[in-house]
Amino acid sequence: MNAIKCFLCGLVLCAPLWALEPTLPPGRIQFKLDFSLFDADEYLDRRKIKTPISTLSPYDEFEAREGKFTVNYGWGEGITLVSETTWRDQELSGAADSPTASGVTGVYLAMRQTLSGTRDGTRFMAETGVWYPVEADQDEAFAFEYEALNWVFVASYNQDFFPTSGGFEMDLGYRFRNEAPDDEYFFDTALRLNVPLIGSLRVHYHVVESKDRTTTDYPVTAYPLDRGSQILGLSLERKIGRLDVRVGYETTVAGRNQFDHSGLKFGLSWMR
Known part of the structure; x- marks a missing residue:
């Protein structure tokens, strides 16, 4: 039976998406709460072919709910310390023995630095971090993560449109895994437009690919060793009092070894 790579939805749900935000002024603290709801009834196999889940397994649908709490601290001029803790609940439905999993998926700690900035709104940044999968055991029936530290390196280019009309962002990164599965490289780009009386509209595109590709079909609940997603x-995003409120929608454009998922995202952030 061809595999459904159950964990692959974690490309978006488990590990952080490294789209870098500007560094904070020294001494400032930012708190962020994010919540996501995703589901899928089809998947993209290693050949990028979309097939209903029910055709390939006893299950009908994949569902996941995730919460993330982030604390950013302005440690010095152009330097921000980042801490993210992620929780997730996931399940495959449609059968009496449908697998479920719930718990803290991981903790991400990083240092973000502004390398240079100019008066025309150009900004270059870099981030180095470590991702620790807290409740990870690749041998479990419905694994969250592979139990090994991940090192993350990101380079970012930002261009603000003056005076306050929006901006453009582009990030390139590499995720080094101390053990299997394979290392990954990723690319993020976003266009941000500030619309009067509405807020800030942001269109973003995220790509992640394993360094190598295999021709292996995995069991339905296995953690895949290579993957890809677009x-x-x-x-x-709209400012309401001291809060920044976010609502969004994401969908899979292409990929391999991953669910063809879509879902809603909600977020709040505030600073002191």
Whole structure:
């Protein structure tokens, strides 16, 4: 039986998406809460062919709910310390023995630095971090993560449109895994437009690929050793009092060894 790579939805749901935000002023603290709801009834196999889940297994649908709490601290001029803790609940439905999993998926700690900036709104940044999968055991029936530290390196280019009309972002990164599965490289780009009386509209595109590719078909609940994904999203952010409120939608454009998922995202952030 061809495999459904159950964990692959974690490309978006489990590990952080490294789209870098500007560094904070020294001494400032930012708190962020994010919640996501995703589902899928089809998947893209290693040949990028889309097939209903029910055709390939006893299950009908994949569902996942995730929460993330982030604390950013301005440690010095142009330097921000980042801490992210992620929780997730996931399940495959449609059979009496449908697998489920719930718990803290991981903790991400990083240092973000502004390398240079100019008066015309150009900004270059870099981030180095480590991702620790807290509740990870690749041998479990419905694994969250592979139990090994991941090192993350990101380079970012930002261009603001003056005076306050929006901006453009582009990130390139590499995720080094101390053990299997394979290392990954990723690319993020986004266009941000500030619309009067509405808020900030953001269109983003996320690509992630394993360094190598295999021709292996995995069991339905196995953690895949290689994967790929292309995600397109649209979000709206609006300031309400001291809060920044976000709502968005994401969908899979293409990929391999992953669910053809889509879903809603909600977020709040505030600073002191």
